[in-house]
Amino acid sequence: MIGIIMGSRSDWPTMKFAADILTELGVAHEERVVSAHRTPERMVEYAKSARGRGVRVIIAGAGGAAHLPGMVASLTSLPVLGVPVESHALRGVDSLHSIVQMPGGVPVATFAIGKAGAINAGLFAAAILGLSDPALAARLDGWRAAQSDAVPLTPED
Numbered sequence: 001m002i003g004i005i006m007g008s009r010s011d012w013p014t015m016k017f018a019a020d021i022l023t024e025l026g027v028a029h030e031e032r033v034v035s036a037h038r039t040p041e042r043m044v045e046y047a048k049s050a051r052g053r054g055v056r057v058i059i060a061g062a063g064g065a066a067h068l069p070g071m072v073a074s075l076t077s078l079p080v081l082g083v084p085v086e087s088h089a090l091r092g093v094d095s096l097h098s099i100v101q102m103p104g105g106v107p108v109a110t111f112a113i114g115k116a117g118a119i120n121a122g123l124f125a126a127a128i129l130g131l132s133d134p135a136l137a138a139r140l141d142g143w144r145a146a147q148s149d150a151v152p153l154t155p156e157d
């Protein structure tokens, strides 16, 4: 199972893209609002219990002072994929910098700001699970082939 967590319900329109791609690929996932700042104890509980509950990869999205992915990565050795959510004031550059500049020893795989980052985090999580699940790897290959087929050769209608 993939755990999709986010710092606020306001992050859901972005993080839904990760959930949707996992649904499309037939990968089980759960979604939770887990804030590093507003619900720190929920964050600790989520991170510490995740592996034992069957979570294999955590996708963590947050905006602004986006400490959630890094804090979760400090509490579990599961792979943590960080999605910088686009903030109003600084358009997500603050989120990106908050997530990407982890100190050596506590890794977070950081993705693009916003929708593209959420989609790619979902695809990357599926690729990780695909390492030990050939059927999922085949579905992922099929998804990528369909994406290629959908790109028109010419720009006109």
Ligand code: RP5
Binding pocket: 006, 007, 008, 009, 010, 011, 035, 037, 061, 062, 063, 064, 065, 085
């Ligand atoms: C962060 O603060 C959340 O991840 C969200 O992106 C941002 C704003 O949260 P709200 O004020 O919209 O709840 O913790």
